[in-house]
Amino acid sequence: MSSRRLELCLLLALIATAAVAVSLGESALSAVQYRQALTDLASPPAEVLWTIRLPRVLMAALVGAGLGLAGATMQGLLRNPLAEPGVLGVSATAGLGAALAIAGGLAAFPGAIELAALAGALAAGAVVVGLAARFREPEVLILFGVALSAFAGALTALVFNLSPSPVAIAEVLAWLMGSVENRDFTDILRAAGPMAVGAGLCLYAAQGLRMLTLGEEAAQMSGLPMARLRVAAVAGSALLAGASVAAAGVIGFVGLAAPHLVRAAVRDDPGRLLRPSALAGAVLLVAADLAARLIPTEQELKLGVVTALFGAPVFALLAWRAARSWRS
Amino acid sequence: MTAAWTIADARARRGRALVLDGAALSVAPGEVLGVVGPNGAGKTSLLRAGLGLMPVETGQARLAGRPVGGLNPVERARLVGYLPQERRLAWNLPALEVAALGAPDLPSSKALAVARERLERVGVADLAQRGVLDMSGGERARVLLARLLATRAPLLVADEPVAGLDPDAQLLTLDLLRAEAAAGAAVVVTLHDLGLAARSCDRILVLDHGRVAADEAPRQALSSEVLAKVFRLDGALVETPAGLVVAARRSGTPPP
Numbered sequence: 114m115s116s117r118r119l120e121l122c123l124l125l126a127l128i129a130t131a132a133v134a135v136s137l138g139e140s141a142l143s144a145v146q147y148r149q150a151l152t153d154l155a156s157p158p159a160e161v162l163w164t165i166r167l168p169r170v171l172m173a174a175l176v177g178a179g180l181g182l183a184g185a186t187m188q189g190l191l192r193n194p195l196a197e198p199g200v201l202g203v204s205a206t207a208g209l210g211a212a213l214a215i216a217g218g219l220a221a222f223p224g225a226i227e228l229a230a231l232a233g234a235l236a237a238g239a240v241v242v243g244l245a246a247r248f249r250e251p252e253v254l255i256l257f258g259v260a261l262s263a264f265a266g267a268l269t270a271l272v273f274n275l276s277p278s279p280v281a282i283a284e285v286l287a288w289l290m291g292s293v294e295n296r297d298f299t300d301i302l303r304a305a306g307p308m309a310v311g312a313g314l315c316l317y318a319a320q321g322l323r324m325l326t327l328g329e330e331a332a333q334m335s336g337l338p339m340a341r342l343r344v345a346a347v348a349g350s351a352l353l354a355g356a357s358v359a360a361a362g363v364i365g366f367v368g369l370a371a372p373h374l375v376r377a378a379v380r381d382d383p384g385r386l387l388r389p390s391a392l393a394g395a396v397l398l399v400a401a402d403l404a405a406r407l408i409p410t411e412q413e414l415k416l417g418v419v420t421a422l423f424g425a426p427v428f429a430l431l432a433w434r435a436a437r438s439w440r441s
Numbered sequence: 442m443t444a445a446w447t448i449a450d451a452r453a454r455r456g457r458a459l460v461l462d463g464a465a466l467s468v469a470p471g472e473v474l475g476v477v478g479p480n481g482a483g484k485t486s487l488l489r490a491g492l493g494l495m496p497v498e499t500g501q502a503r504l505a506g507r508p509v510g511g512l513n514p515v516e517r518a519r520l521v522g523y524l525p526q527e528r529r530l531a532w533n534l535p536a537l538e539v540a541a542l543g544a545p546d547l548p549s550s551k552a553l554a555v556a557r558e559r560l561e562r563v564g565v566a567d568l569a570q571r572g573v574l575d576m577s578g579g580e581r582a583r584v585l586l587a588r589l590l591a592t593r594a595p596l597l598v599a600d601e602p603v604a605g606l607d608p609d610a611q612l613l614t615l616d617l618l619r620a621e622a623a624a625g626a627a628v629v630v631t632l633h634d635l636g637l638a639a640r641s642c643d644r645i646l647v648l649d650h651g652r653v654a655a656d657e658a659p660r661q662a663l664s665s666e667v668l669a670k671v672f673r674l675d676g677a678l679v680e681t682p683a684g685l686v687v688a689a690r691r692s693g694t695p696p697p
Contacts, residue, residue, distance in 0.1 A: 328531070
């Protein structure tokens with residue numbers, strides 16, 4: 114399948130999924146109410162569809178696309194199909210930033226948690242960008258990412274440990290589980306800025322990711338400005354992952370799974386993989402959020418919980434199939 | 442004529458071990474230079490140091506007369522194409538796409554046309570759409586050779602391009618590199634098969650413990666003294682109807 118055709122198919126799938134996700138929800142609407150929502154924008158059904166569900170769906174699509182693109186970029190850069198956006202430690206430091214903001218009582222200020230999370234991500238991003246400029250071996254980034262994640266995780270635990278208020282702890286936990294509930298268009302705009310920059314950087318790095326297929330040294334001798342492309346890939350993924358966590362908390366598996374779903378269709382090409390991965394990530398997260406809303410539970414399921422619950426078994430299945438193909 | 446590539450007085454360490462100890466190299470357009478030496482003699486290090494891929498303590502490397510350190514990636518790629526020893530590929534791209542990675546300077550349709558022609562030259566045109574990870578090691582080596590040829594660079598540096606290849610593919614590889622030299626390119630190739638080196642190279646650089654033990658025409662470079670001193674072989678280059686071969690046994694072992 115050509116790249117354009119694949120992207121068109123995924124875009125149509127995204128539009129269809131989003132349409133279903135806007136139409137369905139906890140409060141079931143009648144045919145008359147749907148017609149009212151489309152004709153009278155001031156009516157209560159229109160309120161449900163366009164100011165409650167639509168921003169939520171758009172946010173899920175935006176975050177899913179960011180995670181899918183960041184995951185595909187990381188897999189290409191590290192030449193490792195198991196890489197995901199959090200591998201650099203950026204998600205963990207973004208979580209730490211949010212935890213600090215909530216425990217510090219900043220939750221009342223609109224945008225404060227998001228800003229703190231983004232700041233945490235950017236701080237870690239600056240560290241890994243520095244490392245990427247200095248070392249070309251992917252192992253270096255992976256190992257420092259592990260260290261950064263562990264350290265940020267420990268500091269987040271320390272926030273829990275020292276927090277005098279159980280309410281704040283519960284709030285941080287709920288936030289960390291990931292959600293796109295109650296988002297409005299301001300939230301979307303706030304997230305879209307850093308995400309657009311991150312996406313631009315990742316797409317700029319695409320040709321470098323392809324060249325890395327040959328290995329670090331052949332790529333370095335290829336004539337492409339590999340040092341610059343490597344930094345762009347790391348900075349772009351860090352921005353995308355950080356902005357995603359800032360907008361919706363920690364959501365696992367989408368960044369890992371989305372590239373795997375489309376890899377075969379682009380014949381393994383790590384450059385052509387980027388845009389389809391973003392679209393696939395958006396479809397996955399919109400669908401996961403719809404599931405979170407529709408599965409009847411006493412408390413609405415958290416989005417991060419749903420993606421992990423469904424994602425982990427699917428991922429195990431993918432790994433099983435891959436393992437069998439390695440043996441043949 | 443300006444040499445395509447020169448390395449002078451290269452000293453470098455890997456960890457604490459001295460891997461290059463004053464090694465030097467020079468190759469002119471139209472020439473095939475074979476670099477030989479026992480394992481650990483510094484062949485790969487010399488190539489990497491000369492391309493600016495590894496730090497050196499002393500030494501100057503020049504591509505077409507210009508210091509390697511002063512070249513930007515585009516200028517460097519215009520002057521040299523490099524085939525590393527490491528042949529592990531990360532993704533299962535079609536062979537055609539991998540070969541086309543040799544020509545990132547061309548628009549994609551032109552790069553693919555060059556790649557197709559080079560795949561034909563190395564004899565795997567029928568595998569153009571096959572994923573490179575679904576190939577045998579030898580087929581993959583040919584695709585990577587096609588990628589090197591697709592660079593169209595005036596200096597081609599190939600680190601052990603025939604390792605793991607069948608005899609026919611080994612000869613084909615050297616023939617193709619010789620053809621590039623005949624067309625005006627400078628070619629540097631590291632080899633372990635001394636007979637193949639003697640037959641295919643215009644000149645042979647023998648490395649031993651990071652130093653140049655010989656740098657002459659094959660017959661002189663691979664003299665019985667060098668074979669004994671550097672390779673610890675008792676033997677000699679022998680002229681046969683098919684060309685030069687090395688007949689030797691390990692020093693100190695009795696004849697069969």
